[in-house]
Amino acid sequence: MSQDTLVKRQFGHRARLALSPVQVLRTDSQAHAARTLWNLLHAWWQMMPKEKRTLANADTAIRQARVDIDFLAVLPAQAAQAVLRTYFQAWKNCWDGRADAPNFKGRFRTVMSVDIPQGRDLNITRVHRRWGQVTIPKVGRVRFRWTKDLPVGKHAGAQNRITGARLVKDALGWHIAFRVQTLEVKPGPHPGPEVGIDVGVTVPIALSDGQTYEHDQWLTEREQTKLLHLERRAARRKQHRKPGEPTSSRLRHTYDQIAGLRAKAKRRALDWQHQTTTAIARAYGTVVVEALTITNMVKSARGTAEEPGKNVARKSGLNRSISGEAWGRTVTMLTYKTARHGGTLHEVPAPGTSRRCSACGFTTPGSRESQAVFVCKNPDCGWSGNADHNAARNVLHLYRMGLAFIPAAGRAVVRRAKRVKPAAAR
Structure with a gap:
């Protein structure tokens, strides 16, 4: 088969992770460290003169920050470099008119995520028909739902491989999004x-x-009734909160339950x-x-x-x-x-x-x-x-x-x- 009939395809595949409570805490800490590093980069960018806003200077700044702030050490060095590249790419997208200017990331408004830029660190294996295992840096071996054949083991190669991944947390828990590169026959x-x-x-x-x-409907009648009950409960609890008072744990738990039902509906709509x-x-x-x-x-x-x-x-x-x-x-x-x-x-x-x-x-x-x-x-x-x-x-x-x-x-x-x-x- 000639190379003219082959085409390189890059796509993503998202799978649900089965983390233990300890692994959940480690992954959450990495995500908060990545968000903090982004905010530190943004503050550094605003303080520096334009001529000193270079990739080399920013790399030196985050290396020093990882030494001075112990909390940032939980984030792998490659994930920290990925935050740096993503931040500079955000400014390029802004200058090219593809997005707005980057800003600070809030604790509760930002999607928690951690990037794994190199696919060779993942060491993916298939356990059986429904589950696989992946190595997450500084977290350990983690099981994930196997719903799609991935180029691993004897099926992997220079052209068919996983180039990296990203850990993403939503209302349903932590997921891993693999970046897959394959060489396929060009469709006629x-x-x-x-x-x-x-x-x-x-x-x-x-x-x-x-x-x-x-x-x-994306939600069953029972789920819709539960969602309505939770929304009313959240409204009642919100009435008792004084202006400027932080959200109580009970109200935040109710918000999490509402977000879980809505995320379930969105997942069914996507499917x-x-x-x-x-x-x-x-x-x-x-x-x-x-x-x-x-x-x-x-x-x-x-x-x-x-x-x-x-x-x-x-x-x-x-x-x-x-x-x-x-x-x-x-x-x-x-x-x-x-x-x-x-x-x-x-x-x-x-x-x-x-x-x-x-x-x-x-x-x-x-x-x-x-x-x-x-x-x-x-x-x-x-x-x-x-x-x-x-x-x-x-x-x-x-x-x-x-x-x-x-x-x-x-x-x-x-x-x-x-x-x-x-x-x-x-």
């Missing part, structure tokens, strides 16, 4: 058909061929999105979606004191539903999954796709009778059908007319780049 053109996609709230994904993908987008990428060669500006769609309708908004509560509920469906994440998944299977993803203008008839092409007032039914009021047409199916057919028709343009991610970079300060202002 996908022979599948073209399809248009309409995303919505009632019907999350509707295809132009009439197929739909729907889901139930559904992955399965759905994978099925679409495998079945269709050309996928067409709407170019939605979601940030404008979820803006509040509250208005101002002089001009208060209307139907504020109703609009707030709609905004929560739109954010819960995560349409942007669906498009992101479809973008790289269609490319992996040899297909392509295109975007078309969104205005009018839900109000225009897909049979005659006219937009007649009153055709959208309800959320689910579309009946064309054009006397020469009279087509009727599912409203989401009609919108998906319009999306595909716009692509066939040649109205597709660059993906939304590219436009976001262009918009952010317009707000970048000139080089002299840095």
Whole structure:
């Protein structure tokens, strides 16, 4: 097989860790040390003149800090270097217009994480079908859930290997995210058909061929009842807290329980999105979606004191539903999954796709009778059908007319780049 038919692929795989109580304390200490080191770097950056803000000077500063502050010694030296590189990359992203300027990391607002930059330190082995083991520096051997085959042992090599990992803590506990590099066969053109996609709230994904993908509530009725009970308990306990008084342990424990249920719902939503987008990428060669500006769609309708908004509560509920469906994440998944299977993803203008008839092409007032039914009021047409199916057919028709343009991610970079300060202002 020639090298022209092979392509390098880099992706991440996240697995749940099974830490003992002692290992949890060690990992938490490393994460707090990494956050403290970031804050020390940011303070050093603000105090230093511009000509002395170099990587070499910053490296000297953190080495001295690790000597002077005993608490930072729990963080491995390579993880400390990873914090340094991440901080400098954050400033580069800011200067290039891809992100905001880095700032201090708060104790309770920041995601706890520790980087393991070198994959050879992990020493991954598979114990049996469901569990594997990994070595975490200054923590020890830890079991993790084996849900995906990784390039370890005889399957590893120069091109197929794990290049590093990151430990991340969420409401469900500690996880490890492996950085995997593989050499795979370059996919050929996908022979599948073209399809248009309409995303919505009632019907999350509707295809132009009439197929739909729907889901139930992410939490069961029992879990929803428990979540409501915890939110009410948190509200009652918060009423008894005086202004400026620290959060009590009971209230913080209630917040942790609420975060655990919401994290469980998000994990189920991610799993559904992955399965759905994978099925679409495998079945269709050309996928067409709407170019939605979601940030404008979820803006509040509250208005101002002089001009208060209307139907504020109703609009707030709609905004929560739109954010819960995560349409942007669906498009992101479809973008790289269609490319992996040899297909392509295109975007078309969104205005009018839900109000225009897909049979005659006219937009007649009153055709959208309800959320689910579309009946064309054009006397020469009279087509009727599912409203989401009609919108998906319009999306595909716009692509066939040649109205597709660059993906939304590219436009976001262009918009952010317009707000970048000139080089002299840095």
